[in-house]
Every structure is written in structure tokens, then in C-alpha cells.
Amino acid sequence: MRFISLLLPICMLLPALTVHSLTADEDTVLAGDSEDDSVAVVDGDADPSDATKDENDELATMQRELQRLRLQQELREARQRESQAALQIEGQRIEMELAIANQRQRLQLAELKAEQEHLQAQAAVEDAQHQAALRQLRQEHERRQAQLQQQEHELRELQMQNRRLEIEQEQAQARFQAEQQERSRGLAQRRFELQQMEVQLEHHQSRQKVDAIVATPLDRRMEPFVDGVLTISDRRIDLNEPIIAGTGDWIARRINYYNNDSEEYPIFLVIDYCPGGSMMDGEIILRAIAASKAPVHVVVKSFAASMAAIIVGDAEHSYALPNAMIMHHQPWSYTGGNLAQQKEWVKVFEQWAERMHGPTAERMGLTLEEFYAQMYEQSVTGDWYAFADEAQDLQWVQHIATEIREEDVRVRPQDTSPWQRRGRYWSNEHGDHKERVRLPRPRALDFYFLYNRDNRYFVGKP
Secondary structure (H helix, E strand, C coil): CHHHHHHHHHHHHHHHHHHHHHHHHHHHHHHHHHHHHHHHHHCCCCCHHHHHHHHHHHHHHHHHHHHHHHHHHHHHHHHHHHHHHHHHHHHHHHHHHHHHHHHHHHHHHHHHHHHHHHHHHHHHHHHHHHHHHHHHHHHHHHHHHHHHHHHHHHHHHHHHHHHHHHHHHHHHHHHHHHHHHHHHHHCCCCHHHHHHHHHHHHCHHHHHHHHCECCCCCCCCCCCEECCEEEECCCEEECCCCECCCHHHHHHHHHHHHHHHCCCCCEEEEEEEECCECHHHHHHHHHHHHHCCCCEEEEEEEEEECHHHHHHHHCCEEEECCCCEEEECCCCCCCCCCHHHHHHHHHHHHHHHHHHHHHHHHHCCCCHHHHHHHHHHHCCCCCEEEEHHHHHHCCCCCEECCEEEECCCCECCCCCCHHHHCHHHEEECCCCCCEEEEECCCCCCCCCCCCCCCCCEEECCC
16 A cells, blocks of 8 residues: 555656657757758848748748647647546556455455454354363362262271171181180080081081072982882983983983992982883883893873883883873884885884884783784874873883972072073064963873963964
8 A cells, every 4th residue: 555655646747747758859849940941041042032932931831830830739739638548547547456455455354354253253162162171170070089088988988897897707706716615625526526517617608508408318218119109319310302312322321320329229210291202212221221230210290102101111110190191102203215115114113113012012911913903992093092090000100109209309499480481482462462472382192271261372373
């Protein structure tokens, strides 16, 4: 702006200087022309005619000079107007540039002002954040101090509690020492028992675990069946679910283990529910029972069928609860191949049937063919099943036990009930959204005997 204010007077002087220069140049030209005319007059002769002629020439010359001066004046005026127009255009251009510069300056001032306001606002925000952070830090500091005070209070309480525990421990120890001294006066000759009592006192905190274990002596009887009551000891083996490859060896190894422990006390093979299974593994079980020096007692609590029924019938000592079921049927299998292969397989199958069911038919006083014929007289499918009291008459089991006592249950059971384990059977009906319970499909020869008036329970798909 300062430069523009200095330039403006200079631009206003330019037209005057240009006019003055043009005028000086024209005066010089006129002066030269006058000198030429004066020289022409001085050099003329004094003749009158010549004088008239000279006057006319001079008049013409003057007219021409006047015409020239007019033209020069018009030229100067035209040039002056042109110069003035150029100066006006230049002035307008300068004014426009000044206006543009002023506008730019105002814009820059506005931008600077906006930037300043932005920086002020940002500074205010940062200050507010800083203040908030300071408040948060103070709150955190106060919270930590409160926590520290709380921890110190808890530490003091723990120290006081530890001190109380130490005092109680010292008192207990003093009482223990007094009791120990009292016992030592009366039991000086029984040091081994005193050591056992000290071990019991050291394990006083494990009293609850000890209480969960039956501490009475285990009753292992040489004759486990007395007055209809069968007492099963800890020498117990379970035979449940289908007999598959490996089941025979699994049971045989346990029979051998109990024989190595004692050849006098009986071993119990307990069947809760066994539908039978592999004939080869069943044969391994039969041979292990026959080879055992300790007597093996086979017990049926619920259901023994097929190969399991043969194991029960062939055992020297067999028992069943009154409502337990025993079921025999012809051996079942599947095969494939051409006619010759299947004939050969049938021969092997018949030999297995003779070896498995022959002793059962013999005990019943029947041939194998008669035994199989009576099976189909009992049912069209050939499944011959009987409750334990009927099975005893058929020579399928030797004794009916009215009660079974399990001596091997020495630890309080902690496992969940079968109903809890089958929680996945819960489902909802899609129609009226009533809560319903899907029961598992009953096993063979089992039935559901439950009250289902509201159709709450169902089997299979809803």
C-alpha cells in the first residue's frame, strides 16, 4: 500500500511532462522555419515586382506555415488525448490492482482471523482436555489412595486374623501337647498306636474326605450267599452293554488279577444289562471263568441275553434278582458271498451254535434241535425269555437272590444321575410351544411305566 501511494503522484505528472516535451519540439521546428524565411527575405532583390511576388510567396508560405501549425496543434492535441486516455486506462488498471490487493488483504486478514479463532478454539479444547485429564488423574489418585487405605485396612485385619489363628494354633498345640503327655503316661508300651494317632491328628483337616469313605472293615465272605442275600465284595467285575472284540480279554485280565491276589475269596461278574455280543470274546470269558481257581459268581441284576445268558447258565455259581430277565435265541449273524461260501459259513455257524447252546440244552434235558424248536414255540421270532424264577426252573440260573449287598461301594458316589446326563433330550414342540421331554428309546424288553396324562413325555420325533 505504501508503494502504491507513492506511485500515484508520479503517474499524474507523466501527462504534463509529455505535453511540455512535445511543445518544446514544435517550437524548435517553428524557429527553424522562421530562420529559413528570414534568410529568404534578406537574400531577395529590391525589385517591386519581385517584392510583390515575394509577398505572395511569403503569404503562401505563411498560410502553409499556419496550416502546418494547425496540423501540429491538432497532432499535439490528439497525442495529448491519447496520452490522457492511456493514463486513464493505467489509472483504472492501478485502481483495479489496488482494489484486488485490498480484497486479497481483507481475505488474508479474514483467514488470519479465522486461523486465530481456530487456534484459540483448539487451545480452549486442549485446555479443557487437559483440565479433564487433570481431574481424571486426581480422581484416579484419590481412588488409588482409597484402595491403598482399603488394602491397608484389610492387611491389618488379616494380620489380626493371623494373630488370632496363631493364638488358636498355639492353644491347640498346647492342648495337643497336654493330651500327648496324658496319653504317654497311660500308653507308654504302645508307641506304634501313638504314632498312628499322631498321623490321624496331622490329617485332621482332611476329615471330610475321610468321612466320605466307609472305614468299617471290608466283609469278604467265603460263602457270599446266605438266606437269599448275596454279598458282593470289592472283587467285582462289570459286564454291561454288548460284548465286542476286546471285552473277553478285558474281563479275563481282571479275573487273573483277583486270582493272583487271592485264590480263596470269590470273584463276582456282575451283569446289569448285557444284550450279548461276540461269540469268540464270550468264549474267552467262559474259559477264564472255568480256569479261575477262585470261584467266579455271575450275577444278573436286570437283563442278560444271548451270549450273556450262556455265560450265566454255564457258570458254576449264578444268581439273579427275582425280576431280572434272561433270554435265549438262536445265534444271529450276517454273511455275504456266493452260494459255496455261504454254505461253508453256515457249517461254521452251526458248529458255534452246538458249542455255545449244547451245554444249555443238555442241562434242560433236550437236544439242540428240541431246544431251538421250543424257542419258536415261545415266540414267532424264536426269542425265549423268562423272568428269573422261571429261568431257575429252566436251569438257566441257579439261585434267586432276594437282596444284593454291594460291599465294594466304599467311597461316597459323586457322579451325576442318568437323567442329568441326558439333558440333551430336552426339546420344544414347534406347534403350541409347550415344554416337552424326549425320552431315550427303551432297551430290549424294557418298557416305560410312567404317568403321561398331559403328553409331556415322548419317544422319537415330536
